[in-house]
Amino acid sequence: MTVLLCADKPGKTLDRLLERYAMHLQWVADDHPIPGSHFGDPEAGLIGNTLLVRNDTPLHSAFHETCHYICMDDQRRQALHTDAGGDYDEENGVCYLQILLADQLPGFGRERMFRDMDAWGYSFRLGSSRAWFENDAEDARTWLMHYHLIDEHQQPTWKLRK
Template identity: 60%
Template sequence: MDQQRRENLDTNAEGDYDEENAVCYLQILLADEIPEMGRLKMMADMDEWGYTFRLGSAKNWFVEDAEDALEWLITFNLLDSSNQPNYQLRQ
């Protein structure tokens, strides 16, 4: 997300399909950084919020079908060499 888009952001980031999937994947990874949350609770919450995934649940999608989201995050250098968030803004 460029600075102009970031400054004008309200509630809709207006990303494309691949970016939206990457955001969901990153959200799941980041949930592990919150002691009260964790990825399993995040995935359950995503299901409860009504997120829809190709395999019927956030967990199934994350484990079995999210290679494209992971690749997007790697392409934009948002993950480190261990596929963990590096806390950098997308350039």
């Protein structure tokens, strides 16, 4: 299965979502390496409040790095270059938030995010991203609510973690 890429139609509107978090989107030429990419090309890069992508960057990767930026504290955000870091609880929050935010991008949505995460090889103990999200992610929801990143209706608050 092919995953959606940043070059695909939904990815072309990613900048509007990023603006809600005071982030910037920077496109990198297809024949250049992606600066700030922790896992290497074609994965998204993150330097400060700038998300770096190429046409072949998977859209789920752009969301994952965006959610790392949202979920980290101010101190880490100010020194951010390439490695978002974070602990187990934050990583779960990142994965959960990227699924919720997928619904905010027309033409993407959580159903496609589930498929793309599974196709790319995200691993969850229940076997799929959907099973995890629906049956085993209470800790991620609680973590996101604790930091006021989602509300009680599981909607983004459009705030960064302090």
